[in-house]
Amino acid sequence: MNAIDDKDFGTPARESATLVTLEIDGVAVTVPAGTSVMRASAEAGINVPKLCATDSLEAFGSCRVCLVEIEGRKGYPASCTTPVEPGMKVRTQTPKLADIRRGMVELYISDHPLDCLTCPTNGNCELQDVAGLVGLREVRYKKGENHLELKKDESNPYFTYDPSKCIVCNRCVRACEETQGTFALTIDGRGFDSRVAAGQNEAFMESECVSCGACVQACPTATLTEKSVIRIGVAEHSVVTTCAYCGVGCGFKAEMKGSEVVRMVPWKDGSANHGHSCVKGRFAWGYATHKDRITKPMIRKQISDPWQEVSWDEAIAYAAGEFRRIQQKFGRDSIGGITSSRCTNEETYLVQKLVRAAFGNNNVDTCARVCHSPTGYGLKQTLGESAGTQTFDSVMQADVIMIIGANPAAAHPVFASQMKRRLRQGAKLIVVDPRTTEMVQGAHYRADYHLKLKPGTNVAVIDALAHVIVTEGLLKEDFIAERCDLKSFGDWKAFVSRPENSPEAMADVTGVPADVLRGAARLYASGGNAAIYYGLGVTEHAQGSTMVMGIANLAMATGNVGRLGVGVNPLRGQNNVQGSCDMGSFPHELPGYRHVSDSTVRAEFEAHWGVSLNAEPGLRIPNMFEASLDGSFRGLYVQGEDIVQSDPNTQHVADALMAMECLVVQDIFLNETAKYAHVFLPGSSFLEKDGTFTNAERRISRVRKVMPPKAGYADWEVTQLLANALGYPMNYGHPSEIMAEIAALTPTFRGVSYEKIDRQGSVQWPCNEQAPDGTPIMHVEQFVRGKGRFMITKYVATDEKVTQRFPLILTTGRILSQYNVGAQTRRTENVHWHGEDRLEIHPHDAEERGIREGDWAGIESRSGQTVLRATITENVQPGVVYTTFHFPESGANVITTDNSDWATNCPEYKVTAVQVMPVTQPSEWQKNYQRFNRQQLELARTEESGA
Numbered sequence: 001m002n003a004i005d006d007k008d009f010g011t012p013a014r015e016s017a018t019l020v021t022l023e024i025d026g027v028a029v030t031v032p033a034g035t036s037v038m039r040a041s042a043e044a045g046i047n048v049p050k051l052c053a054t055d056s057l058e059a060f061g062s063c064r065v066c067l068v069e070i071e072g073r074k075g076y077p078a079s080c081t082t083p084v085e086p087g088m089k090v091r092t093q094t095p096k097l098a099d100i101r102r103g104m105v106e107l108y109i110s111d112h113p114l115d116c117l118t119c120p121t122n123g124n125c126e127l128q129d130v131a132g133l134v135g136l137r138e139v140r141y142k143k144g145e146n147h148l149e150l151k152k153d154e155s156n157p158y159f160t161y162d163p164s165k166c167i168v169c170n171r172c173v174r175a176c177e178e179t180q181g182t183f184a185l186t187i188d189g190r191g192f193d194s195r196v197a198a199g200q201n202e203a204f205m206e207s208e209c210v211s212c213g214a215c216v217q218a219c220p221t222a223t224l225t226e227k228s229v230i231r232i233g234v235a236e237h238s239v240v241t242t243c244a245y246c247g248v249g250c251g252f253k254a255e256m257k258g259s260e261v262v263r264m265v266p267w268k269d270g271s272a273n274h275g276h277s278c279v280k281g282r283f284a285w286g287y288a289t290h291k292d293r294i295t296k297p298m299i300r301k302q303i304s305d306p307w308q309e310v311s312w313d314e315a316i317a318y319a320a321g322e323f324r325r326i327q328q329k330f331g332r333d334s335i336g337g338i339t340s341s342r343c344t345n346e347e348t349y350l351v352q353k354l355v356r357a358a359f360g361n362n363n364v365d366t367c368a369r370v371c372h373s374p375t376g377y378g379l380k381q382t383l384g385e386s387a388g389t390q391t392f393d394s395v396m397q398a399d400v401i402m403i404i405g406a407n408p409a410a411a412h413p414v415f416a417s418q419m420k421r422r423l424r425q426g427a428k429l430i431v432v433d434p435r436t437t438e439m440v441q442g443a444h445y446r447a448d449y450h451l452k453l454k455p456g457t458n459v460a461v462i463d464a465l466a467h468v469i470v471t472e473g474l475l476k477e478d479f480i481a482e483r484c485d486l487k488s489f490g491d492w493k494a495f496v497s498r499p500e501n502s503p504e505a506m507a508d509v510t511g512v513p514a515d516v517l518r519g520a521a522r523l524y525a526s527g528g529n530a531a532i533y534y535g536l537g538v539t540e541h542a543q544g545s546t547m548v549m550g551i552a553n554l555a556m557a558t559g560n561v562g563r564l565g566v567g568v569n570p571l572r573g574q575n576n577v578q579g580s581c582d583m584g585s586f587p588h589e590l591p592g593y594r595h596v597s598d599s600t601v602r603a604e605f606e607a608h609w610g611v612s613l614n615a616e617p618g619l620r621i622p623n624m625f626e627a628s629l630d631g632s633f634r635g636l637y638v639q640g641e642d643i644v645q646s647d648p649n650t651q652h653v654a655d656a657l658m659a660m661e662c663l664v665v666q667d668i669f670l671n672e673t674a675k676y677a678h679v680f681l682p683g684s685s686f687l688e689k690d691g692t693f694t695n696a697e698r699r700i701s702r703v704r705k706v707m708p709p710k711a712g713y714a715d716w717e718v719t720q721l722l723a724n725a726l727g728y729p730m731n732y733g734h735p736s737e738i739m740a741e742i743a744a745l746t747p748t749f750r751g752v753s754y755e756k757i758d759r760q761g762s763v764q765w766p767c768n769e770q771a772p773d774g775t776p777i778m779h780v781e782q783f784v785r786g787k788g789r790f791m792i793t794k795y796v797a798t799d800e801k802v803t804q805r806f807p808l809i810l811t812t813g814r815i816l817s818q819y820n821v822g823a824q825t826r827r828t829e830n831v832h833w834h835g836e837d838r839l840e841i842h843p844h845d846a847e848e849r850g851i852r853e854g855d856w857a858g859i860e861s862r863s864g865q866t867v868l869r870a871t872i873t874e875n876v877q878p879g880v881v882y883t884t885f886h887f888p889e890s891g892a893n894v895i896t897t898d899n900s901d902w903a904t905n906c907p908e909y910k911v912t913a914v915q916v917m918p919v920t921q922p923s924e925w926q927k928n929y930q931r932f933n934r935q936q937l938e939l940a941r942t943e944e945s946g947a
């Protein structure tokens with residue numbers, strides 16, 4: 001538990017080796033040079049009143065409430081804008097200062113509604129606090145011209161803007177600029193008429209605002225206030241936890257009234273977010289109490305039967321009985337499990353343990369199969385560890401930022417804000433993306449090079465970049481000589497030097513002009529610290545693993561690994577996708593990425609778990625589907641994952657699930673997969689359990705329970721019940737005990753404990769004897785595998801070819817307001833921003849087909865057909881169309897194919913050859929889906945109402 005309010009030091013902390021000592025109210029204070037007098041005072045426990053200052057923003061100096069006296073100086077300088085000086089003597093409390101401050105606050109209050117008792121932030125308002133601090137007792141001004149009748153802007157679903165309470169302190173404007181980087185707000189008008197305005201004096205919802213909440217957080221009055229606070233009132237306690245959406249892993253304070261969330265406030269001490277947030281983590285938590293939550297276990301014999309609500313005991317006994325029956329009939333390997341990247345490390349660990357120890361096979365896989373499995377493979381091969389190399393903060397030391405196949409502004413928004421801040425400071429930018437995303441150009445930044453490649457040609461681009469670096473003598477020879485395997489380097493150098501890998505030779509393949517590519521290569525290799533950030537636009541390809549290795553090659557060749565400001569940084573999609581991989585969710589790896597065939601490793605687990613383990617890797621998700629269709633795989637336990645919506649070739653997945661005899665789904669909603677299930681085990685949201693998530697920086701952070709599980713159990717407890725019912729005993733009393741077991745069995749986690757995480761706030765693995773406090777930057781002295789290994793990355797064109805019949809390439813991605821399959825965000829007000837998936841198409845291609853903005857467009861691939869409404873935009877290039885996959889009825893994965901990465905089977909979501917044509921009605925698949933969906937919802941309702 002933490003106090004609700006963090007101390008506000010008024011201005012940001014400064015880092016400096018030079019320390020300055022001064023005297024404040026007779027107390028000697030020593031602070032780093034550059035610190036403001038206000039902050040120095042606050043650090044000494046002396047609080048100078050303030051209104052326009054807050055420590056998340058640079059000082060502005062407008063309110064004049066924070067004046068102080070400084071010996072030898074004339075007048076009354078503002079303490080927030082005055083830096084400390086050695087020997088300075090400051091007085092913060094004198095009768096004269098009290099007088100001036102009271103006068104200033106009186107002016108503010110004279111134009112304020114003074115409805116404090118009924119104000120939503122009564123008791124949590126800085127203006128109220130300051131009025132008390134300065135001893136304001138009366139307002140002498142007569143009621144004159146004022147702003148008290150100004151209308152509220154209620155357009156944003158999550159917060160209101162009540163201009164009658166605005167003191168024009170500019171904090172919101174600065175938060176939108178400095179913290180978020182959106183520049184949506186201005187102060188409109190002058191003097192008395194000045195007011196905060198969104199965009200061109202528009203409603204917030206019509207402006208550029210992306211609803212990150214930074215302005216609401218910064219506002220010292222009730223002018224910008226969360227609607228949840230207006231509805232419920234201010235909180236009475238708070239609990240620090242971690243966002244359950246994306247791989248940034250923002251820390252939040254869940255502000256609570258009893259067990260009801262009042263608001264989620266980004267945690268100032270969160271090492272991944274430093275007090276910032278995005279619309280999802282900040283506001284879109286209402287799904288946790290949505291009426292669609294299923295809180296009773298249910299079973300049914302066949303998927304055409306109505307669901308029957310049963311007790312937990314019955315449901316667990318039924319599932320365990322079915323699994324054992326299937327194994328007896330079809331053999332030990334006929335069942336398996338899928339872990340979730342949305343669940344905690346502890347829960348994921350337990351599911352893989354259940355599969356290996358209780359099912360007795362290695363048929364466990366995870367959704368990382370469909371996103372970042374090539375990262376695991378590619379980085380392990382080259383650098384020796386399956387994870388990103390940096391902290392997010394490292395970007396602030398980068399001189400060149402190269403973003404490949406990622407759109408952090410949509411998928412990793414808080415990190416994108418940090419990256420944009422660095423770009424505004426002057427870092428150079430290279431974007432490799434078939435689309436013109438927000439990362440190519442935005443407020444006060446613009447990519448120096450945008451390599452607008454054809455989808456599916458990443459490897460050709462990386463080889464051409466390497467070609468330039470090698471042939472133009474831009475290699476970091478001393479780094480390579482000292483740190484890398486020279487034989488593999490020699491082979492790679494010879495390979496990339498070949499003329500067929502030159503930008504000129506590759507230009508036709510990639511669509512990137514040779515001079516643009518050469519410029520980007522030169523900048524990356526010689527522009528100072530260069531950092532690569534990449535996403536699913538790299539991994540979700542037939543050559544996903546090859547591309548990851550190509551990225552690592554490039555970083556090693558230019559010496560851009562092993563220190564701040566550089567590195568190879570996979571931007572992990574889901575909150576705990578790093579963790580689910582770390583925890584041994586893959587069929588060939590035990591926790592800590594150790595192969596199941598390693599008898600020494602197996603022996604350790606066997607001793608601890610008291611079973612003998614299978615040395616053969618189990619089935620990957622696509623192989624499970626194949627095995628189901630050929631009759632050898634008959635039962636599956638899926639925790640917190642929606643494979644029907646998220647995996648490619650939906651019809652194939654549905655057929656495979658329908659062929660199963662027992663599909664057990666554990667989730668908070670009746671998701672698309674659950675519609676094919678025989679047992680439904682109600683899941684728990686992140687607010688209902690303890691545990692840990694690991695973000696894209698390898699940072700392990702605590703998830704803390706703020707309310708009891710709606711269905712009675714946290715997810716880890718349900719897995720434990722299932723294990724016990726299967727005859728394999730599990731007796732954990734708390735997730736901390738599971739973490740203790742993980743630490744005991746996993747060398748990179750050896751030093752991790754809840755106690756350490758609580759003490760440090762978070763821990764980045766590896767954390768062990770060599771790195772007791774964790775490892776912010778990896779491969780510092782040497783690579784984890786010893787010498788960095790260069791891999792040959794030959795470009796091979798995907799089998800997914802455009803033809804006359806399928807002349808366009810469809811590529812997929814995400815948008816800011818929705819998350820993954822949308823099960824959570826679709827059940828929040830975020831649908832105001834994105835209520836349906838749309839097909840983006842270039843005006844050229846649209847015109848050729850007679851498609852206009854908003855028309856229904858039929859999309860047909862070799863796998864299937866679907867229909868979406870069209871958005872005509874030049875953000876996509878001619879020949880390329882784009883969509884998101886947040887709504888099940890869109891059927892985006894009905895059209896994606898079975899093609900996958902050669903090494904890991906990660907599906908090639910990013911390249912599907914399609915034809916697009918105008919249509920007037922939904923596709924056959926969509927009509928069938930609607931019918932099936934209606935039936936399934938009906939079957940779930942029947943028993944609920946009868947129960």
Ligand code: SF4
Pocket residue numbers: 172175176180182183184185208209210211212213214215216
């Ligand atoms: S919510 Fe965020 S983006 Fe919108 S105005 Fe406020 S700070 Fe700017």
Ligand code: SF4
Pocket residue numbers: 165166167168169170171172173196215218219220221223224
């Ligand atoms: S809306 Fe709030 S933060 Fe913005 S200027 Fe007004 S009082 Fe200050």
Ligand code: SF4
Pocket residue numbers: 243244245246247248249250273277278279280281282412413414415
């Ligand atoms: S950036 Fe990611 S982790 Fe942070 S609040 Fe948004 S969704 Fe949550």
Ligand code: FES
Pocket residue numbers: 049050051052053060061062063064065066067078079080081
């Ligand atoms: S707090 Fe210093 S001038 Fe406003």
